[in-house]
Amino acid sequence: MNTTNTPIQACLFDLDGVLVDTAKYHFLAWKRLADELGFEFTENDNERLKGVSRMASLDILLEVGNVQLDDATKIALAEKKNNWYVEYISTMDESEILPGALTFLQELKQYGIKVALGSASKNAMTILNNAHLVPYFDAIIDGTKTSYAKPDPEVFILGAEAVQVSPEHCVVFEDAEAGIEAALRAGMRSIGIGSTNTLTQAEYVVSSLEEMSVEKLQRIMSTK
Ligand code: B16
Ligand code: MG
Secondary structure (H helix, E strand, O other): OOHHHOOOOEEEEOOEOOOEOOHHHHHHHHHHHHHHHOOOOOHHHHHHHOOOOHHHHHHHHHHHHOOOOOHHHHHHHHHHHHHHHHHHHOOOOHHHEOOOHHHHHHHHHHHOOEEEEEOOOOOHHHHHHHOOOHHHOOEEEOOOOOOOOOOOOHHHHHHHHHHOOOHHHEEEEEOOHHHHHHHHHOOOEEEEEOOOOOOOOOOEEEOOHHHOOHHHHHHHHHOO
16 A cells, blocks of 8 residues: 555554553552542542643642642652652553554554654653553654643644654544644644543544554545
């Protein structure tokens, strides 16, 4: 297949919730912090943190507990949570790769379609290394390379520039509505991973990458 004649030339992937199942470790670490601070933090509350940066996540957590703190304390608590999270992900491996993700990444490589990461996480390299996913990426843009959080389009614009593909030929795979909005603001196509109830702005939604293939992707993207 000659990809230069097809609409999609690059796939930009969010990490947590799209390629790997790290949300559970974020939850464990945030819950541990809430326990220490003396309030309850549920899995339902945790849904609000998906795709959100570390400091913005802490603000949401403190709002749940109705706790007000000064900036220095907040920075110290975010660091504490991150140390626990880093400890949890230090032992993760390929078994945390979400269904269908590896097969789809392998297929994209075979077709010569560029692949970039667009993640808010500052721990993305540790996760990709532990899951042995690094060789599948032509570019890796994560929270250490960006200044603005999703829904700002920066992370995806940098990804497209790194693989030298113009935005209209890029498709973003995201599990968070803020990430879908970032894709739209970047002028890119979008596929939501999750439910149409929450990913209302996505062009197309699948429940996991198990439902995706290069042939299906090009078909979906050429019919819009
Ligand atoms: P860190 P993504 C996001 O990853 C997570 O979904 C979100 O829960 C987390 O707060 C954020 O990364 C920052 O992560 O604390 O490791 O820098 O979905 O953008 O891949
Ligand atoms: Mg995500």
